[in-house]
Amino acid sequence: MADTTNAKGKGPSLPSVTNVRVYDRDKYVATGTIVAGEVSIYMPGIMNTNYAKQISVIVNGTEKVKVPVNQDGTFRYYAKDIVKAVTDVVKVVLYNRNGTVMETLDVLIGTTAVSAETRTGSYANMYQVGASYITGGYNNVLTLKALDGKSSGDPTTIEGMPTPMAIELPRLELNTISSVDRIVSGMTEPSGYVRLTVDGTARSVPQADATGYFSISSSSIISGSIVLVESKVGSYYPGSVTVTVPAPAGAPVTPTNLAVSEITQTTAKLTWAASPGATSYKLYQNSSMVPWKSTSITSYSLTGTAGSSWTYQVTALNASGESLMTAKVPVNFLPE
Template sequence: MELNKYKVGEGYINGTVSILVAKLKLIINNVDSKTIPTSGDGLLKYYANDKILNPTDIAYMVGMDSLSAEIVRRKVILNNWTEDDLTINPMTTLNAYLSGTAPVGSTVRYSIDGVSKTLGTATDGTYKWAGGVQLAGTVMGVELREGAVYNVKKEIVVQALSGSPSTPTNFKVEGLTDVSAKLKWDAVAGATGYRIYQNGYNTVWKTVTTNSYDLTGTSGTSWTYRVAAYNATGEGLRTQEVTVTYL
């Protein structure tokens, strides 16, 4: 008996079998499954979609004679998940859902900017997570789990809507002292104003209509900032972080 590799959710275990084998049964994690007759043509086909549910399952195919005596036993080699098994649908700042496809029965984990949010099972080969509308530039991730390890990961970046302003350039810190500093960036054509984000948070810290902002602080403390331009269409992508460390 020879078995093809099997991937969870694939449907059938396929292979070849001797004509001496009259019956087949699948043993998964030491538990017997239904016994079925062979087709008699030397081909092996056993439905396992509702039986092998995890890439870490231990499975054996057993061939028996007409009296149910075991003739041959082979281990079912399970393929691991790959990036081809996982898709993520594109997102813009209008989408409230992270969605895509994953193997049937697989466990998926979602993340926003690298922070894990929840777990779920792709029972029908798809997943959909209502994470709410995300800011442009937010990194959305999905991972597939094998046993206790998430070894397949894909990410997408939430895109700004067409017509929203471009990312501010030349974002920098000027006039740094022990208690004050100025954030400054180049003005963006078509922008109504600018939103400033502090310390990695995705909630707006300050909104301004000019391309600078005066800061006050305490000597020795550090803060990080990003800025994004917005207009009536929406918000554009945020800048990279700059760090302000008061002298």
């Protein structure tokens, strides 16, 4: 794989050919060495600067949240709720691993379905209003050119033998994640490492077995959790997959009509509509993914200090599992 600390290969075994230049299309990005025909290219700097890690979209001048790119050189961004008309001005922004903008791509908007394209370089496919995703691809092929050492300091340096080098991310495949068993498993490189992050908090870095299989148990996973798994090569984590954990089959629907009432300086009351089949409810406070309180009824009496502010969310439970969370509801206790 090229996505290692050093990419290796074979080159011309000539005394005058001692270096190889690396290009991202027509842009020079790095120089590697050729010693006795053995090519070595230091990759972390190339990958951090010249390889896409995340994308966002800009709609009518407003940038939306970033999401990871796919590992296969493609990307997709959920746009059904944010691109409404053919007159919208939409751009895709590609970010490298250092969080710096690499490229900005214009997105053509239409009202009829179009087939996704496969092209070289970075591109955004035409988006049909009402479709789920904006799709496209990012550059994942570098070009190597052997450099004639005899003329390397001359403005007329001779470069030749262009060779494409596909950037291959380490293998990373995830099995379905359930909020009931709370196990993250899948396949990566044999004996490789993966890093697990749940809802923005790093959890563990387990090692896969000799076949590449890994399995991680994490009690912090609940319905709606955002699970990020990254695969390690060398000293960094170039590959990643992000999954939003669904509610399990048979779990209650998310409670509705969450509201706050009867607010005083030190008390307030939360209420919500019953979820059919629910046997209990969990309350979450201030965006924490750890349950704060549980109740079997559809209300909860709050206490606090004058002038303080909090947010609350509620889920419904039954024997099959837990629903997704409600939207946040703020509670602002009255000042003294």
